[in-house]
Amino acid sequence: MAQHLKSSKSTFLNVLRHSLAFGSPSHASRHLRQKLPHGGPPSIKKVSPNPLTRLCNTMVDTLSSSHEDTNSQVMDFPGGKVSFTPEIHFISESNEERVPCYRVLDDNGQQLPNSQFVPVSKEIAVKMYSDMVTLQMMDNIFYEAQRQGRLSFYATAYGEEAINIASAAALSPDDVIFPQYREPGVLLWRGFTLQEFANQCFGNKSDYGKGRQMPVHYGSNKLNYFTVSATIATQLPNAVGAAYSLKMDGKDACAVTFFGDGGSSEGDFHAAMNFAAVMEAPVLFICRNNGWAISTPTSDQFRSDGVVVKGRAYGIRSIRVDGNDALAMYSAVHEAREMAIREHRPILIEALTYRVGHHSTSDDSTRYRSADEIEWWNKARNPLSRFRTWVESNGWWSDEAESDLRSRIKKEMLEAIRVAEKTEKPNLNHMFSDVYDVPPLNLREQELLVRQAIKSHPQDYPSDVPL
């Protein structure tokens, strides 16, 4: 009987001690356990304001025969030690100064004195610049194609070429990408060809997505770039799960996810950031703060100092970067990646930039912002010209190289469109495949019905979809 009572008592003590520490999964409570004094909760001289803690502590004192010395100005609430203050003081809603923005090049592409950055080789720098030009030209030509009625839809990345290319350049091919929809440059860097882009936009049989989605909804498992979905910020928690997988497999790789200023308002942003911190996931959150979410300016989006300050709220290390500075982007992503993988932690990068283009071909942004503003960003703060100046200053580029590149890309693009346009669409059976791994009975039945309908009324159906 005594034995039973004793074991009950120690069980109960453990329960009390454990509940004080708010028992939780090992990776999180490791932090808590370190903070707790060895041997259990201290007996305290000051009375805790928390009634539950007070009760537990009183009972522990009564039942336990050991006493600990304690610092009377500090209390172990669930979550760790915190010191008291007799002053009533609210933390200000903002810092006096905004978080400064890291940059390496000035507006004219001159390297700033004392700038810290990760050096890039000639080869990388030239590829970076060339890909930025390619991205811009690809956007020009596809946008025009939509205006001519050859494409149903398009969205450009004008103004954000440095974010696209420089971030990709700083990553390894094994890092898995969870894009929003304005980061085709990452695919471009990794080797997605202009033809492959065109195939998806035209939804032909060579499109890896099998013609199921609107243009710009690219994806490539070969290049570790998860397929775009138009829903905002849904990719953020996905990226965290993927990062956790990479950590469990011990890979030298991280997950990288992109989103806009608008995306940071979604609930999924909160969920993802919090999970990433708690799960200690090696994921980079790269926010393209381009000032606009369709017609909504950032002043209607949040009242914080942008997105970078939100990192600290979740316990996530963060940096604000000039997104139109290719060298700064490269360095920030490079360093962030290393920290994420080595230290198993998420990093938040807020890349400040400007959405020079309309939201998409369904938008006319002059309806809500001035054409002058757009023009200014296009000319004075252009990421391409800034980086070109720096690349040329190293003797790695020239006017001749520029015109050679542009004429080659133009030719390639026009050819890619020509081929994509005349390539037939995916076969009808691809409407029914991939809903599940294997088509279930109801889909097999529906395919038969559809094929019957086509036989009876062929005029109702497009002739370029092979049956």
Add this chain to the structure above:
Amino acid sequence: MASLLGRFCRKLVVPGSAHGSRMISTTACDSEAVKSLNLYSAINQALHIALETDPRSYVFGEDVGFGGVFRCTTGLAERFGKNRVFNTPLCEQGIVGFGIGLAAMGNRAVVEIQFADYIYPAFDQVKRVFPTLEFDFSTAEFLIRGFNSQIVNEAAKFRYRSGNQFNCGGLTIRAPYGAVGHGGHYHSQSPEAFFCHVPGIKVVIPRSPREAKGLLLSSIRDPNPVVFFEPKWLYRQAVEEVPEHDYMIPLSQAEVIREGNDITLVGWGAQLTVMEQACLDAEKEGISCELIDLKTLLPWDKETVEASVKKTGRLLISHEAPVTGGFGAEISATILERCFLKLEAPVSRVCGLDTPFPLVFEPFYMPTKNKILDAIKSTVNY
């Protein structure tokens, strides 16, 4: 001239679409001033009237300030001010949750979800189960079971869970839905069936500009939370004579928009224009079709449909949403219960397929006029 027009059938003209121009007659109304309006303009008019007639009403959502991506909110912010008509941050759960709070304080909150395809984060706000707190002795952990959600768990249950001490009846959620020709997975969805499964909210879908204005005003003023799906395909395409005054069309009342004797067809929204074409073609082959616009899907007007099917003995339902678990299944089951002995043939459903809404394959996916016509014939010849 306007009064003369008022005495005749109002004609809905849908020009330049793949299905050719269509005409749907709506019932003639009083001789009042009318104006030829498209769907987004009619909705815009309803919103102007709603804000004008109730100073405690608000319109908000993503990008509504500059008029909205479909122009439904044009001129509202300028006229009523940014305190009543405003952009929200990009967050559907926040939009609906905030709207519920406003409505619970006695205001009318008319919120816009930019595309019905994006309504799911807010779906959660459609319902909240009371969290239960349990203590697990083996691990000494408090386990909180429960989940938050706005439309299902909050809006739908607000009145019921509080014993009618509180309600958020002033909430109306508007969202464009349905195929548009090139919308793909995320700009074409018809999610009405999910919401029809939630007691406590109403689901309303107009078929035309005139209907939209009247139904929207009814929805806004209805003392229950309403989800109002607008057929985006018709925003510009549909043009109709719309009365300029403040009028309401009752909820939960279906309308027989075409009388017939051989088969009853039931539909809603843009699909009715397709069904009307099938009815015209069927008539040429001697089949007399009765066409019903359900208008309100929850709670739906069973009596009108039942009366029609008892007359015709046959039922065909058509909707863009995938057939499995679509709202047609509910109609079919109910009519079967009520009209079993009167049915001459199984209930037919001509609907979208059980796949995500595809881009290139959209023409194959859609319930076309000819698919409906074939089903009419096979039902009549059963």
